[in-house]
Amino acid sequence: MATEKKIRVLAAKPGLDGHDRGIKVVASALMDAGMEVIYTGLRQSPAQIVESAIQEDVDVIAMSILSGAHDYLFPRVLELLKEKGVDDVLVLGGGIIPQEDIPALKEAGIAEVFGPGTTTAEIISFIRENVRR
Amino acid sequence: MAEAKSLEEVRSRYERWAEKVEGALSKRPERKEAFVNASGIPIKRVYSILDTQDADYLEEIGFPGEYPFTRGVQPTMYRGRFWTMRQYAGFATAEESNKRYKFLLSQGQTGLSVAFDLPTQIGYDSDDEMAVGEVGKVGVAIDSLKDMEILFDGIPLDKVSTSMTINAPAAILLAMYIVVAENQGVPSEQLRGTIQNDILKEYSSRGTFIFPPKPSMRIITDIFSYCSEKVPQWNTISISGYHIREAGSTAVQEIAFTLANGIAYVKAAVDAGLEVDTFAPRLSFFFNAHSDFLEEVAKYRAARRLWAEIMKERFQAKNPRSMMIRFHTQTAGCTLTAQQPKNNIVRVAFQALSAVLGGTQSLHTNSMDEAYCLPSEEAVRIALRTQQVIAHETGVTDTVDPLAGSYYLEALTSEIYRRADEYIRKIDEMGGAAEAIEKGFVQREIQDSAYQYQREIESGERVVVGVNRFEMEEEEPMDLLRVDPAVRVSQIEKLKGVREHRDEGAVKSALADLERAATGDDNIMPHILTAVRAYATLGEICGVLRGVFGEYQQINTLG
Numbered sequence: 001m002a003t004e005k006k007i008r009v010l011a012a013k014p015g016l017d018g019h020d021r022g023i024k025v026v027a028s029a030l031m032d033a034g035m036e037v038i039y040t041g042l043r044q045s046p047a048q049i050v051e052s053a054i055q056e057d058v059d060v061i062a063m064s065i066l067s068g069a070h071d072y073l074f075p076r077v078l079e080l081l082k083e084k085g086v087d088d089v090l091v092l093g094g095g096i097i098p099q100e101d102i103p104a105l106k107e108a109g110i111a112e113v114f115g116p117g118t119t120t121a122e123i124i125s126f127i128r129e130n131v132r133r
Numbered sequence: 134m135a136e137a138k139s140l141e142e143v144r145s146r147y148e149r150w151a152e153k154v155e156g157a158l159s160k161r162p163e164r165k166e167a168f169v170n171a172s173g174i175p176i177k178r179v180y181s182i183l184d185t186q187d188a189d190y191l192e193e194i195g196f197p198g199e200y201p202f203t204r205g206v207q208p209t210m211y212r213g214r215f216w217t218m219r220q221y222a223g224f225a226t227a228e229e230s231n232k233r234y235k236f237l238l239s240q241g242q243t244g245l246s247v248a249f250d251l252p253t254q255i256g257y258d259s260d261d262e263m264a265v266g267e268v269g270k271v272g273v274a275i276d277s278l279k280d281m282e283i284l285f286d287g288i289p290l291d292k293v294s295t296s297m298t299i300n301a302p303a304a305i306l307l308a309m310y311i312v313v314a315e316n317q318g319v320p321s322e323q324l325r326g327t328i329q330n331d332i333l334k335e336y337s338s339r340g341t342f343i344f345p346p347k348p349s350m351r352i353i354t355d356i357f358s359y360c361s362e363k364v365p366q367w368n369t370i371s372i373s374g375y376h377i378r379e380a381g382s383t384a385v386q387e388i389a390f391t392l393a394n395g396i397a398y399v400k401a402a403v404d405a406g407l408e409v410d411t412f413a414p415r416l417s418f419f420f421n422a423h424s425d426f427l428e429e430v431a432k433y434r435a436a437r438r439l440w441a442e443i444m445k446e447r448f449q450a451k452n453p454r455s456m457m458i459r460f461h462t463q464t465a466g467c468t469l470t471a472q473q474p475k476n477n478i479v480r481v482a483f484q485a486l487s488a489v490l491g492g493t494q495s496l497h498t499n500s501m502d503e504a505y506c507l508p509s510e511e512a513v514r515i516a517l518r519t520q521q522v523i524a525h526e527t528g529v530t531d532t533v534d535p536l537a538g539s540y541y542l543e544a545l546t547s548e549i550y551r552r553a554d555e556y557i558r559k560i561d562e563m564g565g566a567a568e569a570i571e572k573g574f575v576q577r578e579i580q581d582s583a584y585q586y587q588r589e590i591e592s593g594e595r596v597v598v599g600v601n602r603f604e605m606e607e608e609e610p611m612d613l614l615r616v617d618p619a620v621r622v623s624q625i626e627k628l629k630g631v632r633e634h635r636d637e638g639a640v641k642s643a644l645a646d647l648e649r650a651a652t653g654d655d656n657i658m659p660h661i662l663t664a665v666r667a668y669a670t671l672g673e674i675c676g677v678l679r680g681v682f683g684e685y686q687q688i689n690t691l692g
Contacts, residue, residue: 025584039691067270116470
C-alpha cells in the first residue's frame with residue numbers, strides 16, 4: 001500500500017506585522033504532527049503568498065496577523081487565489097481577530113479563524129478533517 | 134566562630150527536617166513531582182540561610198544607589214518619587230492621538246509613550262503600496278513633520294517626557310520631535326524622553342527592521358554621538374527585553390539576550406571612537422513583567438547587578454551612571470487572555486507589583502481588553518488606576534527593595550544572574566549578539582521556549598485560568614475600539630497637501646546631502662534634521678537610506 005501523501009502547509013505572515021511567535025508555534029506543532037510546513041517569513045504581500053502557495057503546491061495556507069490588517073489582507077489573498085483559478089486550498093486565519101470580523105472573513109473564503117487561546121491540537125484536527133485534496 | 138557554629142546547627146536541623154518531610158511525602162504528596170520554573174530553574178521546597186550564606190552581601194547586593202545596584206539605582210527609590218506612570222498609546226491619526234495624550238495627562242499620567250503604526254515603523258509613507266491595510270492600525274501614522282506638529286500640539290515639550298517606540302527610523306522621528314520643540318521655543322538641550330532605537334531585538338523578536346545590522350549599528354552610534362552633545366537628557370536607546378519575552382523567551386533568556394544586545398551597542402559606540410562615559414549614562418532598558426511573580430522581582434535585581442559588572446569590568450566605565458540599568462517595564466501582553474477578560478485586571482496588577490518591587494523607573498500596565506483589540510478608554514483608566522493603587526495604597530513604596538533578604542528571592546536572583554551570565558558568555562564566543570542573531574541562535578532559543586510553553590498549556594501542566602481551567606461560556610464584547618479604514622485616505626490627502634506646499638528644491642538638496650553623508654562617514658543626524666525641516670517625508674528619507682544601506686533579509690530558523 002502506498003504511504004499516504006503528507007499534508008503540505010504554507011505558514012504565512014501577510015503584511016507588515018512582526019509578531020511571529022504564534023505562527024512559529026503553530027508551524028512547529030504541524031511539523032510534529034507529520035505535516036510538511038513551508039514558512040514564508042515576515043512581510044509577505046498577498047501576491048507573494050499566493051505565488052508561494054502555487055509553487056509549493058500546498059494543501060493549506062495558514063496565515064497569522066496581529067496588527068489588525070486582516071480585514072484587508074486575508075480577503076485579498078482569497079481574491080488572488082480565485083484569480084489564479086485555485087479553489088482547492090484550505091485557507092486558515094489566526095491572530096488577534098475580533099469576533100465581529102469573523103463572519104465577513106468566512107464569507108470571503110477563510111475556512112476557519114483561530115483566536116487567542118486556541119490549542120495547536122484544535123488546528124491540527126481542523127486541517128485533517130477539512131483538507132480538500 | 135559562633136556564626137559558623139550556628140550555621141552548622143541550622144544545617145543539621147535542616148537535614149533532619151528534610152528527612153522527616155521526605156518520609157511523609159508518601160502520605161501527603163506534593164502537587165507536582167518536581168517544581169521547576171519556566172526558566173528551567175528547579176525550585177526547592179524551602180529556602181533558608183543555608184542558600185544565601187555564600188553570598189558576599191557588599192559585593193553582590195550592596196545598598197541602593199551604589200554599585201552593583203542590585204537593590205536599586207537610586208538611594209531613596211520611591212521614597213523620593215514614584216516611577217513614571219507611562220501608558221503606551223497611539224491612535225490612527227495624529228489628531229486623535231493628541232486628544233488621547235491630553236486625556237492621559239489630565240488623568241495624572243506623568244509621561245507620554247507614542248505608538249506608531251507599522252508603515253511608520255518600517256519607513257513607508259501612508260500612500261505606499263506596502264502600507265495598504267496597515268495605516269493607523271497599531272498606532273499613529275506619521276508621514277512628515279506636519280503629523281508630528283499635530284501630534285504634540287498644545288503639549289509643552291519642556292514639561293513632559295516622551296517615549297517613542299521607534300527603531301529602524303528612530304533618527305527621523307527624533308529629528309521631527311526636536312524640530313517641533315524648536316518651534317515651541319524649547320531648545321533640544323531641555324528635551325527629555327526615549328527612543329527605542331534597539332534594532333538587534335527587531336531582527337530576533339519584533340520584526341520592524343529595515344536596514345542590515347552593520348549600517349543600523351552605525352545609525353545608532355550616530356544618534357549616541359549627536360545626542361551626547363545636543364540632546365543630553367535624552368535616552369538614546371531603550372535596550373528591550375520586552376519583545377524578546379513576548380516572543381516566547383524565558384526570564385533568564387530575556388535578560389541574557391537584552392544585555393548581550395546592550396554589550397553590542399556599547400562596543401559599536403566605543404569602536405566608533407566614543408568615550409564610554411559620554412554616552413553610557415543615557416542608555417536605558419525595557420523589561421517585561423510576566424506572571425511568575427518572584428522570578429520577575431529577582432530578574433530585575435539580577436539584571437542590574439549583571440549590567441553594572443559588565444560596564445565596570447568589560448568597558449571600564451568610571452561614571453556610576455554608566456553602570457546603572459534604568460528601565461521601563463510593561464506588563465506581559467502575551468499573558469492576557471481573550472477568555473474572561475476581566476481576569477486580566479488581576480494578572481496585570483500582580484505583574485505591575487513585581488515591577489515595582491523590582492525597582493522599575495517607569496511602568497505601563499496593559500489594559501484588560503488587549504487580547505482582542507486596542508484598549509478602550511475605560512480599560513486604560515483601570516490600568517492606570519492599578520499603578521496608582523500600588524503607589525499610594527499598598528505601602529510597598531515606603532522602603533527600598535523590601536523583598537531583599539528573602540532567602541528564596543536572593544537565591545533566585547543569584548541563580549538568574551548565573552544562568553544569564555552563562556548565556557552571555559556563549560554569545561561572546563559566537564562573536565557577539567549581532568552574530569548570534571545572524572546565525573539564528575537567539576531566534577531558535579526563543580522559539581523553542583515559546584513552543585515548550587505552549588505544550589505545557591496544552592498538556593494542562595501549566596494552568597491559565599479561564600483558558601485551560603475554570604472555563605465558562607461567554608461572549609466576547611462587541612463594542613470594540615476600531616480603526617476607521619478611511620484613515621488611510623485622509624492621511625494620503627494630508628500627505629499630498631504637504632508635498633504641494635513645501636519647497637521641492639530644498640527637499641531635493643537635503644536628501645542629496647543625506648545620501649552623501651550616509652555613503653561617507655559623516656554623522657547623518659544633522660542631515661536628517663535638515664530634511665525633516667524641509668518637510669521631506671519619512672518614506673523619502675528612508676528611501677534614500679535604503680538605497681545606500683540596502684535592506685535586511687530575514688533568515689528562516691524553523692525546521
